[in-house]
Amino acid sequence: MKTFTNVKDLGDLKQALSEAASVKQNRFACKHLGENKTLMMVFFNSSLRTRLSTQKAALNLSMNTIVLDINQGAWKLETERGVIMDGDKPEHILEAIPVMGSYCDVIGVRSFAQFERKSDDYTEKILNQFIRYSGKPVFSMESATVHPLQAFADLITIEEYKKKERPKVVLTWAPHPRALPQAVPNSFADFMNEAEVEFVITHPEGYELDEQFVRGARVEYDQRKAFANADFIYAKNWSAYADPYYGQILSKDMNWTVDTAKMALTNNAYFMHCLPVRRNMIVTDDVIESPQSIVIPEAANREISAQVVLMRILREQ
Numbered sequence: 001m002k003t004f005t006n007v008k009d010l011g012d013l014k015q016a017l018s019e020a021a022s023v024k025q026n027r028f029a030c031k032h033l034g035e036n037k038t039l040m041m042v043f044f045n046s047s048l049r050t051r052l053s054t055q056k057a058a059l060n061l062s063m064n065t066i067v068l069d070i071n072q073g074a075w076k077l078e079t080e081r082g083v084i085m086d087g088d089k090p091e092h093i094l095e096a097i098p099v100m101g102s103y104c105d106v107i108g109v110r111s112f113a114q115f116e117r118k119s120d121d122y123t124e125k126i127l128n129q130f131i132r133y134s135g136k137p138v139f140s141m142e143s144a145t146v147h148p149l150q151a152f153a154d155l156i157t158i159e160e161y162k163k164k165e166r167p168k169v170v171l172t173w174a175p176h177p178r179a180l181p182q183a184v185p186n187s188f189a190d191f192m193n194e195a196e197v198e199f200v201i202t203h204p205e206g207y208e209l210d211e212q213f214v215r216g217a218r219v220e221y222d223q224r225k226a227f228a229n230a231d232f233i234y235a236k237n238w239s240a241y242a243d244p245y246y247g248q249i250l251s252k253d254m255n256w257t258v259d260t261a262k263m264a265l266t267n268n269a270y271f272m273h274c275l276p277v278r279r280n281m282i283v284t285d286d287v288i289e290s291p292q293s294i295v296i297p298e299a300a301n302r303e304i305s306a307q308v309v310l311m312r313i314l315r316e317q
């Protein structure tokens, strides 16, 4: 594996899930695989889970890890070619990336959508420059449009908790005070469309996601109808994708908050969220603290998804 940005990079999904189960049984079985190899994790944006789980996965494989927070202590980076660099950005990303690549064997990049130009975000301008200029395998740790390590961990979690061969999985939009990227729902849809699940997306009108991720999945605008007989409820906020409202908040309708009454419509569904979560906006205290909430094991599986990806990268080096 040279890059990890989407479900197709994993190849046979059943095989990937089987590898995840093996890692979970013994995460130190391949503890020599990463000896004398260095993972560089580059953060343009904040993180708790991705930072810790990916580092832990690398440590399980005896990799060295370097963590660089671009906005804390590194030179500010210019990302546009052709600019006269007489402002506050003393380094160009086109030098910085190959320099970073020279110090490591694998690079993870976190770089959120900027919401300045949709075309920059949806061509993954920053991530693709790392892929092109670092000379090293690169994986997304949530980039402008995708969060595949999260979606893979979500699928691992669904596989562990499902009670039937083909569970009903509902991705529901929920309100949030700030404009958030579409990366998590995009990747969740990308993975669910390849998994053995009945996949339904529910959101208010105007919040349609990019068809390259939705791929014809059922979209139900009535959240209550969508919740009927669901086995898993996956809540997430996202801002508008469609033009001319890209990156904007169209609604903060608290009627979309996941609460006990809505969960009662489901087949005693498990509640999932990638975290961090805004309580009593996205989900009520009662639901996230209920026995059906699996947000903590879901987050714990981030270590497993990261380890499977790192193992695949290391085996091809």
Ligand code: CP
Residues within 6 Å of the ligand: 046, 047, 048, 049, 050, 051, 142, 150, 274, 275, 276
């Ligand atoms: N879910 C997730 O990626 O969490 P962090 O933003 O804390 O890494």
